[in-house]
Amino acid sequence: MRINKDLCVNCGMCMNRCPVSAIKKTDKVVDIDFDECVECGVCLRSNVCPKKAIYQQPLEYPRSVRSLMSDVLTIAPESGISGRGTEEMKTNEVTGRFPDGTVGIAVELGRPCYGARLYDAEKIAMAVAAEGVEFEACNPVTTMMSDPKTGKFKEELLNEKVLSAIVEMTVPYEKAESVLKTIYKTAETLDCFLSLDICSKVDQDGNLPHMEIVKKMGVWCSLNGKTNVGLGRPLYQEK
Ligand code: SF4
Numbered sequence: 001m002r003i004n005k006d007l008c009v010n011c012g013m014c015m016n017r018c019p020v021s022a023i024k025k026t027d028k029v030v031d032i033d034f035d036e037c038v039e040c041g042v043c044l045r046s047n048v049c050p051k052k053a054i055y056q057q058p059l060e061y062p063r064s065v066r067s068l069m070s071d072v073l074t075i076a077p078e079s080g081i082s083g084r085g086t087e088e089m090k091t092n093e094v095t096g097r098f099p100d101g102t103v104g105i106a107v108e109l110g111r112p113c114y115g116a117r118l119y120d121a122e123k124i125a126m127a128v129a130a131e132g133v134e135f136e137a138c139n140p141v142t143t144m145m146s147d148p149k150t151g152k153f154k155e156e157l158l159n160e161k162v163l164s165a166i167v168e169m170t171v172p173y174e175k176a177e178s179v180l181k182t183i184y185k186t187a188e189t190l191d192c193f194l195s196l197d198i199c200s201k202v203d204q205d206g207n208l209p210h211m212e213i214v215k216k217m218g219v220w221c222s223l224n225g226k227t228n229v230g231l232g233r234p235l236y237q238e239k
């Protein structure tokens with residue numbers, strides 16, 4: 001995002017619209033810190049500028065990934081989904097991403113309101129790839145990898161800043177504890193916040209298999225459930 005300096009009167013009204021505080025006032029001059037801006041579009045869409053000085057410059061690759069991961073209106077070509085471009089894990093009964101015997105793990109980097117550089121997403125991805133996880137194919141973060149087997153990202157993307165990115169994977173149940181421990185250890189090396197999502201199918205006895213692992217590790221977990229009664233969309237059928 002850019003500010004037209006010929007139109008701007010440095011009133012500062014746009015500053016508190018930016019979720020990552022990229023609009024700054026220095027020596028009475030307001031401007032967007034282009035390196036910090038995640039291209040979320042909020043300042044422009046809020047229509048707060050009395051002079052219509054805020055404008056969207058052409059978004060070319062690799063900068064375009066900022067908008068893909070930060071602007072709720074940008075649709076990911078991989079999935080046709082806006083926001084961060086991937087289905088929520090709780091839709092597992094429709095997507096079937098995490099079948100019996102597996103655990104779904106998603107690492108959400110950058111929230112709340114701080115953002116993340118993609119080199120931190122790469123750190124997590126490379127650490128868990130070494131444990132043999134399978135990254136979710138229908139997630140734009142996976143297509144940012146030059147090699148999903150190693151979790152290495154395309155070099156030109158590493159310094160791009162986004163509001164949030166989700167590294168999403170399926171892990172065999174028996175490997176889940178080790179993968180979670182790796183994520184906790186790697187998290188200490190990151191420059192950003194992260195939140196962790198864990199998902200598994202309720203078993204025949206009504207238990208959530210992943211809760212056994214979480215309890216064993218002694219970590220706090222907010223338990224959220226979702227029941228699809230089958231209205232409107234067909235349920236995923238395991239083969
Ligand atoms: S596009 Fe978003 S991140 Fe960039 S300056 Fe505007 S509000 Fe801030």
Ligand code: SF4
Pocket residue numbers: 003007008009010011012013014015030048049050051052053054
């Ligand atoms: S609201 Fe408009 S005029 Fe005021 S500082 Fe921001 S860009 Fe400049």
